[in-house]
Amino acid sequence: ERLYRAFLYKFSLENCNQVIASFDHIREDVHKYFQIPFEKISVCLLPFHVKFLGSARSDVPSTQDTLDRYQIKENFILYPANTWPHKNHSILIQAISQLKNNGTIIQLVCTGNQTSHSDKLSTLVETLGLQDVVKFTGLIPDHDLMNLYQTARLIVIPSLYEAGSAPLFEAMNFSTPLICSNVTSLPETIHDPEFVFNPYDLAEITEKILNGLTDDAFRQRNIQNLKQRLGHYDSLDYKSNFYSTYQFLTR
Secondary structure, eight states, X not given: OHHHXXXXXXXXXHXXXXXXXXXXXXXXXXXXXXXXXXXXXXXXXXXTTSOSSOOOOSOOOOHHHHHHHTTOOSSEEEEEOOOOGGGOHHHHHHHHHHHHHTTOOOEEEEESOOOTTHHHHHHHHHHTTOTTTEEEEESOOHHHHHHHHHHOSEEEXXXXXXXXXXXXXXXXXXXXXXXXXXXXXXXXXXXXXXXXXXXXXXXXXXHHHHHHHHOHHHHHHHHHHHHHHHHHXXXXXXXXXXXXXXXXXXX
């Protein structure tokens, strides 16, 4: 599949008139790996801050109903992501194990599609004896996910690659404390090194999670930063770069 994609991308990139990328780091990758000239690549940020969840509905279940249905305790960490290897669930599971061994027991709830990698994650959970605290729900309805975003004690995104992270922006919209890895678009989006970590460093991840769970001052700074970042993205003009790109192509 990766070989097929590489050929497809190479053909498409070489034969198109202009490439649109959503972040600077994607522009760098397209130039580096496909030798596309920088002038042929336009960066047009997508309005990720727009709410994907939370539209008014009369049949949205209560938060408690959602927690009961998925057997989730009120105090939990949320990671919404398909179980692809690069989403790095394994390091998060290990961090939960470290916390448990040190006396901090917290439930980890992972939503998202189950892939072929899920069996390896289940084996890891069993090996570490975490069956009682790690839960994979699979895909869930948006209204249930919305309730989990609002209820989670902390959202953790340990991903090894993100073109642009919808969960990060969704957490911003719900003002839920969040920490994330220091790769690709994530540090640019959250814009504060206090709330990012090396996704390969188990000790650092474990410490950041503990801060996010127990340090009230850390949590308040985190929430304030998320609100400021949401305001920043809300103030941007998302049309102008697209418009300039089309003007360039049609002149």
